[in-house]
Amino acid sequence: MTRPAPTLQTDRLILRPHVMDDMEPFWTFYQSPRARYMDQPRNRTHFWYGFASEVGSWALMGMGGWAIEVDGRIAGQVAVTQPPHFAETELGWLLFDGFEGRGIAFEAGELALGYARQQIQPTSLVSYIHRDNTRSIALAKRLGAAHDPAAKAHDAEDLVYRYEVTP
Numbered sequence: 001m002t003r004p005a006p007t008l009q010t011d012r013l014i015l016r017p018h019v020m021d022d023m024e025p026f027w028t029f030y031q032s033p034r035a036r037y038m039d040q041p042r043n044r045t046h047f048w049y050g051f052a053s054e055v056g057s058w059a060l061m062g063m064g065g066w067a068i069e070v071d072g073r074i075a076g077q078v079a080v081t082q083p084p085h086f087a088e089t090e091l092g093w094l095l096f097d098g099f100e101g102r103g104i105a106f107e108a109g110e111l112a113l114g115y116a117r118q119q120i121q122p123t124s125l126v127s128y129i130h131r132d133n134t135r136s137i138a139l140a141k142r143l144g145a146a147h148d149p150a151a152k153a154h155d156a157e158d159l160v161y162r163y164e165v166t167p
């Protein structure tokens with residue numbers, strides 16, 4: 001596959017391919033308490049590998065991460081991805097400081113979910129969420145996911161929330 005990330009948009013936000021200028025806001029995010037429920041990069045080299053995989057997975061797998069852009073600023077990321085160490089395709093997100101509480105993550109998640117169902121058509125779709133991340137659990141439920149205690153989690157601390165894959 002050589003498909004780049006498509007650009008999707010609503011009246012309020014744009015999901016777009018990542019660019020180099022996105023790196024610094026991501027690095028800042030990973031150094032903040034907002035990233036406490038996520039696998040954090042050990043250093044900038046490790047960070048580069050993770051960031052580049054979000055971009056490169058589009059070419060390799062036809063899915064990956066999008067930058068969430070609001071009013072010309074990067075607000076976070078939403079992704080549909082399945083790296084080799086994930087049991088299932090995941091819908092994941094992160095939101096930068098100052099963008100929470102406005103429905104941006106829901107809107108981005110809904111847009112990515114629709115794209116996944118229509119274009120990627122995975123056999124299964126889940127969100128791996130740290131059991132203490134109540135805001136992400138609430139968002140997954142709002143997006144229509146249900147807790148699946150029988151599913152294989154990515155990490156021991158994760159819960160798995162499952163989405164219907166047909167629209």
